[in-house]
Amino acid sequence: MNDYMNITKDGLWRNNQALVALLGLCPLLATTSNAVNGLGLGFATTAVLIMSNGTISLIRHWIRPEVRLPVFVTLIASLTTVVELAMSAWFHELHKVLGIFIALIVTNCIIIGRAEAFASKNTFPKAIADALAMGSGFTLVLMVLGGLRELVGNGTLFGQAHLMFGEAARGLTLSLGADYQGMLAAILPPGAFFGLGLLIALKNIIDARLKERSAQRAPLQTLEPQASEANG
Amino acid sequence: MTEANQKLKRMLRPILVAGGLLAIFSVLGASLVAITYLQTKERIAENERLALLEKLEVLVPANLVDNDMIADRIEVHRADLLGSQTTTIYRGRKDGKPVAAILTSVAPDGYAGPIKLLVAVDTNGTLLGVRVVSHKETPGLGDKIEEDRTDWVLSFNGKSLTNPGEDQWKVKRDGGDFDYFTGATVTPRSVVKMVKNTLMYVRDQGDRIYRPANEGVRP
Numbered sequence: 001m002n003d004y005m006n007i008t009k010d011g012l013w014r015n016n017q018a019l020v021a022l023l024g025l026c027p028l029l030a031t032t033s034n035a036v037n038g039l040g041l042g043f044a045t046t047a048v049l050i051m052s053n054g055t056i057s058l059i060r061h062w063i064r065p066e067v068r069l070p071v072f073v074t075l076i077a078s079l080t081t082v083v084e085l086a087m088s089a090w091f092h093e094l095h096k097v098l099g100i101f102i103a104l105i106v107t108n109c110i111i112i113g114r115a116e117a118f119a120s121k122n123t124f125p126k127a128i129a130d131a132l133a134m135g136s137g138f139t140l141v142l143m144v145l146g147g148l149r150e151l152v153g154n155g156t157l158f159g160q161a162h163l164m165f166g167e168a169a170r171g172l173t174l175s176l177g178a179d180y181q182g183m184l185a186a187i188l189p190p191g192a193f194f195g196l197g198l199l200i201a202l203k204n205i206i207d208a209r210l211k212e213r214s215a216q217r218a219p220l221q222t223l224e225p226q227a228s229e230a231n232g
Numbered sequence: 233m234t235e236a237n238q239k240l241k242r243m244l245r246p247i248l249v250a251g252g253l254l255a256i257f258s259v260l261g262a263s264l265v266a267i268t269y270l271q272t273k274e275r276i277a278e279n280e281r282l283a284l285l286e287k288l289e290v291l292v293p294a295n296l297v298d299n300d301m302i303a304d305r306i307e308v309h310r311a312d313l314l315g316s317q318t319t320t321i322y323r324g325r326k327d328g329k330p331v332a333a334i335l336t337s338v339a340p341d342g343y344a345g346p347i348k349l350l351v352a353v354d355t356n357g358t359l360l361g362v363r364v365v366s367h368k369e370t371p372g373l374g375d376k377i378e379e380d381r382t383d384w385v386l387s388f389n390g391k392s393l394t395n396p397g398e399d400q401w402k403v404k405r406d407g408g409d410f411d412y413f414t415g416a417t418v419t420p421r422s423v424v425k426m427v428k429n430t431l432m433y434v435r436d437q438g439d440r441i442y443r444p445a446n447e448g449v450r451p
Contacts, residue, residue, distance in 0.1 A: 067250045071257045078261030082268045089272040092279035184372045 004129050011133020018141040018196075018201050023109040027101050028142060029192035033153070038146025040094045041101055043141025044083055048105050050131040051079045053119040057127035058118045061183040067188045072115045073106075094163045110138060145195050151176070153186030288322055291352035291361040292332045297324035301334070306445050313433045315340045315426055323442055330355050330442040333434065336365075339426035342370040343418040347377070349429045358395075362388040362427055367419075374419035384411060384420065393431050401428040 017023045024045070032038040046214065056063075063071050071200055085104045087095040095102065114134055119127040151157055155176035185191045238382040281302060288301050301322040308319050315338035321335040332354045345368040352360035362385055364377050376382040387410070393401070402408025403421045412420040434441060 038361050062253070064246070064250050064253060066246075067254050074254075074261045078264045081265045085268045085272045085276070087267075089275040089279065092276070092283065096283070188371060190266060 003126065007126065007129045008019060008133045011130065011135075012137045012140070013203075015134075016137040016203070017110045017113075017134050019200050021110075021113070023113055024138060025196070026058060027108060028138075029189065029196065031098060031101050032142055032146035032149055032172055032192060032195075033187045034150040034156075034160055035143055035147035035158050036094075036164055037097060040091070040137065040164055040195055041098055041105075042135070044087060044098070044102055044143040045105050046131070046135025046139055047083050047109070048076065048079050049111055049114060050128060051083075052076050052111055053127040053131035054124060055079070055122045056115045056119040057122060063120070068120065069112075069116075072120075076115070077106050090225065091164065096137035097160070097163060110134060120168050120206055120218050121206070141199065145199060148192055151188045153182045153184060153191060155182050175212065216217045253382060280319055287350060287363065287365070288334055291334055291350060292324045297326055297331050299323075300324045304445070306441075308442075310433065313429050314338070315346065315429075321441055323441070330439075332360055333441050335430050335434070337426050337430045340420040341418070341422040341425070342367060342369055343374050343416070343422075344370065347419070347423060347426075349423065349426060349430075353431065353434045356392070357431060357435050358390060358392045359388050359427070359431070361386070362423070364423075369419045372418065373413060373416035375412050376416070377419055377423055384413075385423075387411065388427060393428075398428075401425075432446060 011017075015021060018025070018028055027041055027045070052072075052075060056072060079133045080103065083105070084095070087098075087102060114130060118130045122130070147157055150159060157174040159173050159175075161173055183191075186195070243300055259393060284302060287332065292301065301324050303324070305320055305322045308314070308321060309345060310319060311317050316336075319338075320336045324332045324334070327414065332352055334352045337349045337351050347367040347369070348365040350363045350365055352362070354360055363379060364385060367375070367377065369375050369377065377385055379385050396409040400409040401424060403410045403412040403424055404416055404419060405412055406421065408424070410420065410424045
């Protein structure tokens with residue numbers, strides 16, 4: 001259970017693929033002009049990641065090291081195509097909006113990175129857990145960045161919800177009002193870079209604060225063990 | 233077996249195993265893709281058909297026609313007038329009589345590339361509407377031709393070559409009747425020009441646009 005806690009914490013925060021490892025930036029910057037697109041691509045990427053980690057973990061004893069990368073790429077490419085076909089069949093409008101970026105999941109270094117660094121060396125359950133954690137961490141960043149850019153640039157949030165969740169979800173859309181003159185730069189590529197930079201900075205600030213606080217607590221515990229016991 | 237032969241075999245074996253593994257996984261991957269493709273083929277085709285139908289029905293509402301507009305289509309090759317090598321014309325009929333036609337004109341001289349349009353014209357030469365299918369115009373400037381962004385494209389509704397007159401089919405900046413966008417004249421100018429061309433083409437063709445597809449004469 002400890003292992004799974006670590007895997008989850010790594011994926012969501014400590015080794016977040018978008019904010020720490022800085023992988024998968026191409027889709028991250030290009031598809032986050034609104035929250036739903038980011039969420040959609042995050043789901044597709046996580047789906048491919050789970051299938052790829054799972055498959056590679058299952059066959060890990062049968063792959064010779066010298067051909068492992070071509071085998072990984074072949075599998076990931078096949079799985080990406082499967083996910084793209086599935087999206088075109090069941091989420092056609094979202095598929096149209098995301099366009100070429102679904103196919104580009106193949107080039108997302110997160111997938112082959114986790115295959116090489118984790119799935120090929122760990123058991124099936126752990127590999128799936130890792131895929132879920134890393135995929136969710138990535139999807140969260142996609143959604144937050146997409147949401148921020150959409151809010152600042154367009155004055156709406158989840159404006160395209162019906163593409164993913166059907167017509168009934170139009171009610172999920174929030175709006176700052178029709179008069180909101182959006183900051184166009186937020187939706188254009190530079191806005192993506194600025195937004196990502198701000199998110200990374202925010203994460204680093206949070207990490208630094210947490211470190212400070214735990215460093216402040218630690219001396220108290222070693223110097224006055226009785227006091228901390230009394231506080232329980 | 234000689235020494236040299238044994239050595240050769242020892243060297244060859246890992247290569248053959250590696251090659252074999254690659255082949256197996258390639259076949260596995262390709263099979264997975266093939267199976268998924270076959271399972272989703274029909275659903276995807278239907279989705280595309282519905283997406284197109286939705287676009288057509290925005291311009292020619294379903295209650296105006298009783299035929300399958302997508303099936304009842306022809307292709308013409310008038311790049312000079314309609315902007316692309318092949319232009320599809322979807323015909324709408326009611327009780328067998330022509331009602332309206334939708335042409336997939338392309339404005340070739342957009343600011344950042346060709347602008348794909350759908351132009352709906354009724355049998356009197358009046359525009360039922362124009363919509364932009366795809367474009368590469370500048371976000372915030374030229375992209376105002378999109379219906380989601382502004383109402384500009386709706387100003388084509390009800391217009392024809394007599395409303396306004398042929399000479400007025402230009403943007404106001406060029407002396408015509410049509411609005412343009414501050415800071416973006418090229419985009420609306422190119423769309424207005426192509427809509428005018430389409431109207432002229434439809435007027436010149438008259439009935440021929442509605443001829444059944446299997447009759448030899450092509451407009």
